[in-house]
Amino acid sequence: MKKVNIEKNAAAFIYQDDVHVTEHDKNLWNARVKRDKAASEIPEWEELRNLASAIKEHTLTHLDKYIEQFVENAEKRGIKVHFAKDAIEHNAIAYEILSSHNVKNIIKSKSMLQEECGMTPFLEEKGINVLETDLGERIQQLSGQLPSHIVMPAIHQTKEDVAKLFAEKIGTDPNDTDPSSLNTAMRNNARPKFLVADAGMTGGNFAIAETGTFVVCTNEGNADLTASLPPLHIASIGIEKILPKVEDLGVFIRILSRSALGTPATQYTSHFSGPRAGSTMHIILTDNGRSKRLAMDEFWTSLKCIRCGACMNTCPVYRRSSGLAYSATYSGPIGIIIDPTFDPKKYSELPYHSSLCGSCTEVCPVHINIAEQIMDWRKVMMKNKEVDFSRRMAFKAAGVVLSNPKLFRVVEKVAYNAINILPEAITENKTLDPWAAHRKLPDVKKETFRDWYIKNRKSNEQ
């Protein structure tokens, strides 16, 4: 698979115009500000985060037991549970269930796992129509793009982009950019299709081992329609979504939406506890690399993620790049540490798309040490020689110079000469020096501190 050139993709997002990057940064920063405010209103906020982290770590380290318990209890409720070891199995199981019910049209709510498995293109190829019911996901589906954010899939698009898209795809007035009328137009277009769907597919935010029930959180209520209108409901749930007890849910419901959007809870927190009379409910419990990740010493805690997107909202690099730059299901800081577990070659550049500011680690509601894992991935990439040859050589050269005090002094003088003697046309040439495109070079002094010290404080020299 071709390596993702994330730096180039991010540059394209920044340089397309002045509007997109500015709006994107502003909207996501606002989410971070709202998150801070929501957190400040809960006196036990830090206690909640510690508890959430501890519950996740406990569950993940006893996952075999809780999976068994969950499956046993779910099946008692009449839910049919299937195991999928990877994306291929997941899609095959989904298709098998759908075709056994002669399904032609499905509606689905947002599921990162189904994205991860590439389920929609797979089903469409088999002749099944798939309709996204989440507004942002529907915008992305019509745009032919991956979701760019875990919680706000179309956040990189402006309302003008959406107006243009809807005009093309569903015949709205291209000059009407009012979000509320665009929303109504999509509702009027999509809702009739909800009513004739043969099956509904959802994800699951939390699955409770002691009860065999699962919870889906949305702000549009679309998962409820998806699950309740058609006679068949299939939920794709990653094995890491399991929580031991119902009482654990209280902790997570309180932190999820506050971390994501700064709201006390999602508008809809729906508990599914078995099929309605006359309908069928399936769960596809999916591994797809999760147990492999669980065995990775440095990276297993990334499985604690509750997909709130707080790390994306706070990330200064993500806010200027947009999620599409990552060319992956998961973008932003959490994407950087998860994507390479799926394909270390394709995503080898992702860990370098970070200024290592560390805000992701600090904001995470379940205390995943994201920034540290980004560093650890760099170590892996460097060791496995996934990093470009020229980059590795540059640091080898740095290693030689900076570990040799005498050579370092020589290079210091060369740097002085290079910056002060060469004409600006050379030192400020962007192709020669990426520093200089948007920055002046610093002045390099003829006399280093060491020179000054030897001259002025020789008596103190040791």
Add this chain to the structure above:
Amino acid sequence: MKVALFVPCYIDLIYPEVAIATLELLEKHNIEVVVPLNQTCCGQPTANEGDQKNSAKMEKVFAQNFQDLNVDYIVGPAGSCVKQIKLHFDAIEQTEKVTAMRAKTIELVEFFTDVLKITDFSDLSFPHTVAIHNSCSSIRGLHISSRSEWQEPRFNKTEELLKTIQNINIKHINRPDECCGFGGTFCVTDEAVSAKMGQDKVSDYVGNEIEYVVSPDMSCLMHQKGISDKEKTGLKFLHVAQVLNNGPF
């Protein structure tokens, strides 16, 4: 008290005045200062790349310079380099000497607020509007100020030192702890994003009518000043030691 001065490589080369200010400031407060003359780099540039093999070479040189000194502290006027020593620096064997050396390495601001407990600089005057830039390494690595992501008591050790100066007007910008986009090698390998982050940071200063940006981390300022000079904003950038020592500027 006796300390060793850790002079980060880029300060030696580009900002000798910051090292001079730091040395003089420490001496002014009756600290005996030794300067190991064969120091080069702490290894941060290669460590941040994940290049442990080459980091080990630099860490070895750093240890040769500092681990055998009979000093109470190793003081460095650079949050990110001190963070590298304190929190990373794991490419070489962690001998007793290495861990002891790492433990006594401290950033300049914290050395004043926490060790010397000197925070009164009211004999100085700096009649300017100042924004403080604590680097990401200083905030989230060394905790020289509280983290906005946490519900924790608010503090800012750099501000504690500066606020006693006469006539100084310290102003908080809109996003004080947002990364400026320097990020070491990130600033050239990810030029577009880095420059955009820097431009946004500089706009934040300009929008708040800041005259001076003062920081315990010159590396961020190198990037910010580069952006600011290119945009001809007239903003001035100083290391906190230059302000507290009243020069050299």
